Amino acid sequence: MPANTEQLIEVVVQIADDHLILGHRLSEWCGHAPMLEEDLSMPNMALDLVGQSRALYSYAAQLESKGHSEDDFAYLRKDREYTNCLLVERPNTDFAHTMLKQFYFAAFMHPFWQGVKNGTDNTLSGIAGKAEKEIGYHIRHAGEWIVRLGDGTDESAERMNDAIEALHPYTGELLEVDEARQSCIVSGAIPEIAPIQTQWNATINNVFTQAKLTVPEIDYPQQGGRAGNHTEDFGFLLTELQYMQRTYPGAQW
Amino acid sequence: MTDSSLMPLWEVFIRPRNGLNHKHVGSLHAADAKMAMQAARDVYTRREEGNSIWVVRASDIVASNPENSDENFDPAADKVYRHPSFYDIPDEVGHM
Numbered sequence: 001m002p003a004n005t006e007q008l009i010e011v012v013v014q015i016a017d018d019h020l021i022l023g024h025r026l027s028e029w030c031g032h033a034p035m036l037e038e039d040l041s042m043p044n045m046a047l048d049l050v051g052q053s054r055a056l057y058s059y060a061a062q063l064e065s066k067g068h069s070e071d072d073f074a075y076l077r078k079d080r081e082y083t084n085c086l087l088v089e090r091p092n093t094d095f096a097h098t099m100l101k102q103f104y105f106a107a108f109m110h111p112f113w114q115g116v117k118n119g120t121d122n123t124l125s126g127i128a129g130k131a132e133k134e135i136g137y138h139i140r141h142a143g144e145w146i147v148r149l150g151d152g153t154d155e156s157a158e159r160m161n162d163a164i165e166a167l168h169p170y171t172g173e174l175l176e177v178d179e180a181r182q183s184c185i186v187s188g189a190i191p192e193i194a195p196i197q198t199q200w201n202a203t204i205n206n207v208f209t210q211a212k213l214t215v216p217e218i219d220y221p222q223q224g225g226r227a228g229n230h231t232e233d234f235g236f237l238l239t240e241l242q243y244m245q246r247t248y249p250g251a252q253w
Numbered sequence: 254m255t256d257s258s259l260m261p262l263w264e265v266f267i268r269p270r271n272g273l274n275h276k277h278v279g280s281l282h283a284a285d286a287k288m289a290m291q292a293a294r295d296v297y298t299r300r301e302e303g304n305s306i307w308v309v310r311a312s313d314i315v316a317s318n319p320e321n322s323d324e325n326f327d328p329a330a331d332k333v334y335r336h337p338s339f340y341d342i343p344d345e346v347g348h349m
Contacts, residue, residue, distance in 0.1 A: 035282060036282075037281050037282065037292035038292075040295050040296050040299070041292065041295040137294075140291070141291055144288060144291065148284060
């Protein structure tokens, strides 16, 4: 059964927003990384994420057929219209927070894209084929850092633990299935969530064990992004992200 | 962050295509071999420069001493017969 188009668009935009906002956050490191090597790695990965969001926004625009472009989605919506999960908009804070945020997200997206690749939606499946490889590297890159920081010096371990305490409560939203997602699962465009959750847990446990870190129990999960209820930091992020298009509408390069 | 004991120097070699040799392309700092490999991928293969990477700890490379350059290299200068340019190569062999 093909997915209801409205609901498919909703899901495509959710995923696109996750990638755009996480990619933008990561790009904030450009020129500020703790070492030159990471100053190239992080923007590399940011470009992977922004590239994936472009493909997804273009697909959403095509499905919608209202004459919108990827730029209308990326730059010309209001904060409440973005439906990214809260995790991706959290501030970078420090390198430990940043690597952990990337890791949580990549550990979810990798099995998700694998499912989408074998799914029923040809366009999404094509996007997934490319994204799966990119995100596979993100897991490896962030994962290796987490192992070294968690099992490194007293300070690096403390920073990793602070990052887990701050960010783990936001991870539940990645695995949330709303009505739109359920419809896309039924249509076969996106995969069932239970096996992805299992893989996500396994990836996190594997790296945390090597890093001598503990997966915390979360009593009060944070959510709301999918409904457009964002954290205070999000407004500041959008101000910078949208600045060019708001100041010079229709600017091209 | 580039404390040389925590982040030693690594030399990076890239093979541009199958059948060619790895070529030295530059260096980077990394804590260990795995991280050096990742950094090499991120720093030196962003523009499709190659399909294979070697990283070697710079301190493991044995280099010739510039002070010995004269005795190492000058004696080869007047021995043109070592170049394989005095043979007639049959056409059938093609490009060598």
